[in-house]
Amino acid sequence: DAKTTQPNSMESNEEEPVHLPCNHSTISGTDYIHWYRQLPSQGPEYVIHGLTSNVNNRMASLAIAEDRKSSTLILHRATLRDAAVYYCIPHSLSSSGSARQLTFGSGTQLTVLP
């Protein structure tokens, strides 16, 4: 699995945009870049994923570098409910096409200040 590097922690003010970076320089060509977040006392929650192009959904945007060695999760307007640990996870299917486990790193603890 590709190794990822994320800041241990970040702070943001409420209602401001947040850019969460992730380096994944050893990512393989078949790995999608997944982002999950984990709120306190809850299981991880899927946020977004992409392969090469930038992606948007109702929760966030994902900007992927052209060389795919890094990506940035963008929360357009942080709320207090966005305070969580954010995990960046390169992930692909197995060679047989079946599911594979997610490999979590340490993630980034996001604190949102009111």
Add this chain to the structure above:
Amino acid sequence: GAGVSQSPRYKVAKRGQDVALRCDPISGHVSLFWYQQALGQGPEFLTYFQNEAQLDKSGLPSDRFFAERPEGSVSTLKIQRTQQEDSAVYLCASSQVNLDNQPQHFGDGTRLSIL
């Protein structure tokens, strides 16, 4: 539209006791995963089922850990002769057939404390 359900939410056991943790995945989800999360760390993979078949159990830390999914739906993770190092949050996740990188849906876990 129920999500992944895990029970019990909390479990306290004495060292040496056996415990059983239950996971009810989202209906129709083929893939089921178990993860273990120690305090302050990210979840770590334990085992994976595709329907009733256990395709990967490489993450199980010892032979005291056993998982089953006999009818391809509900799964149980059993830990025999529990040790203090087994204290952790045990997470279950399910996903649809992974034809195009479907996300995994997690339950809120069972927090296991071994005294």
